[in-house]
Amino acid sequence: MKQRVLTGNLVLSDKVVYGSVTVEEERISRITEIEPQREDAEIIVPGFLDIHFHGTGPYGVLSFEDIAGVAAFEPQNGVTVFTPAMGACPRDMRVDFLRSCRRLAAERKSGCAVCAGSHLEGPWLDYEHRGGMGKDMLAVPDEESLDEVLKEAAGTLKLVTLAPDVPNGLAAVKKLSAAGVVVSIGHSGATPEEFTAAVEAGLSHVCHLFDAYDPRPVEEGVTRYCLSDACLMDDRVTVELICDGFHVPPELVKLACRLAGIDRIVAITDSMQGTGLPNGTYCQEDGTYYYLDNDSVCRSLEEDVGIVGSCLPMKRAFTNLVNRWGFSLVDAVKMTSANPARVIGVEKETAALREGFFADINILAPGTCELRECIVRGESCFCS
Numbered sequence: 001m002k003q004r005v006l007t008g009n010l011v012l013s014d015k016v017v018y019g020s021v022t023v024e025e026e027r028i029s030r031i032t033e034i035e036p037q038r039e040d041a042e043i044i045v046p047g048f049l050d051i052h053f054h055g056t057g058p059y060g061v062l063s064f065e066d067i068a069g070v071a072a073f074e075p076q077n078g079v080t081v082f083t084p085a086m087g088a089c090p091r092d093m094r095v096d097f098l099r100s101c102r103r104l105a106a107e108r109k110s111g112c113a114v115c116a117g118s119h120l121e122g123p124w125l126d127y128e129h130r131g132g133m134g135k136d137m138l139a140v141p142d143e144e145s146l147d148e149v150l151k152e153a154a155g156t157l158k159l160v161t162l163a164p165d166v167p168n169g170l171a172a173v174k175k176l177s178a179a180g181v182v183v184s185i186g187h188s189g190a191t192p193e194e195f196t197a198a199v200e201a202g203l204s205h206v207c208h209l210f211d212a213y214d215p216r217p218v219e220e221g222v223t224r225y226c227l228s229d230a231c232l233m234d235d236r237v238t239v240e241l242i243c244d245g246f247h248v249p250p251e252l253v254k255l256a257c258r259l260a261g262i263d264r265i266v267a268i269t270d271s272m273q274g275t276g277l278p279n280g281t282y283c284q285e286d287g288t289y290y291y292l293d294n295d296s297v298c299r300s301l302e303e304d305v306g307i308v309g310s311c312l313p314m315k316r317a318f319t320n321l322v323n324r325w326g327f328s329l330v331d332a333v334k335m336t337s338a339n340p341a342r343v344i345g346v347e348k349e350t351a352a353l354r355e356g357f358f359a360d361i362n363i364l365a366p367g368t369c370e371l372r373e374c375i376v377r378g379e380s381c382f383c384s
């Protein structure tokens with residue numbers, strides 16, 4: 001039996017201790033706590049999950065080959081489990097995407113991260129809050145298209161981001177959540193009351209909070225309660241934050257964490273094809289172009305569109321949280337690993353250093369938390 005013992009500061013669910021993780025084949029067979037954490041030991045954390053992104057490295061999500069490329073590239077980002085997201089797009093492209101994710105989720109290839117299924121971010125979004133989504137791609141969730149996505153995904157559709165305030169939106173929330181899909185509010189103009197009704201209908205997640213959300217209305221000098229406030233206040237939902245420091249200012253990341261509590265916060269990248277590559281022009285799902293600037297974000301080259309996504313690798317979301325914004329290792333692991341795992345329902349098999357769990361593990365440098373090695377299902381898939 002193939003066995004390997006990793007020794008270092010282990011980031012467990014509630015503490016950091018110096019100890020060892022024994023990996024046998026694809027699972028963790030033993031956790032040994034030795035002593036309090038050591039100053040200069042390597043840091044061992046569960047692999048990161050990214051449940052909301054549209055591409056990474058040279059790969060987008062348009063074809064099976066592309067998504068397979070993403071799976072091969074993700075260990076470089078420290079991501080061991082992922083669900084790629086498809087924005088609003090034509091029907092045929094959506095069906096292809098669902099089939100590709102379904103095929104990829106059926107079997108992990110050597111050297112690759114695990115595709116846990118798919119995420120549809122659209123097309124059932126609100127026009128006024130479409131952000132970088134192509135305006136001709138938006139649609140209303142009719143019975144037929146809902147049936148189609150459920151059928152094509154065959155149980156592998158993990159997340160649907162929609163605006164419950166579009167016509168038939170609430171019925172779509174009910175239908176998708178009853179089918180076991182996590183429904184996420186996003187690109188929406190819902191009032192706090194409409195949001196609460198959607199939560200009562202089964203909605204349980206929030207897409208990139210603060211991005212494509214209205215500011216608080218002010219009436220006669222009085223600040224009103226708004227959708228993003230309601231998302232933070234409702235303990236029934238988990239909340240995504242793009243942790244690049246540009247989409248959400250660090251102060252708002254901290255504010256969200258305090259209000260919602262760390263257990264409800266999910267770090268995402270919302271990264272685009274080209275992430276990890278040099279600055280340049282790249283193509284989006286809908287055929288439009290954007291400029292990727294590694295010192296900021298991806299901006300559309302179309303007139304009046306603006307920001308379309310990030311160029312943030314997940315490993316940098318982690319170092320942002322810990323090194324720049326002062327979160328503890330335990331809290332950063334919750335946001336990058338345990339919480340997203342709970343959202344997509346894989347928390348009983350991965351995303352923790354625990355005996356019997358899959359050996360999905362990152363080894364980080366002491367001090368800097370730079371990624372040194374990424375292990376997926378016991379296999380070393382990236383070494384720096």
Ligand SMILES: [Zn+2]
Pocket residue numbers: 052053054085121270
């Ligand atoms: Zn997105």
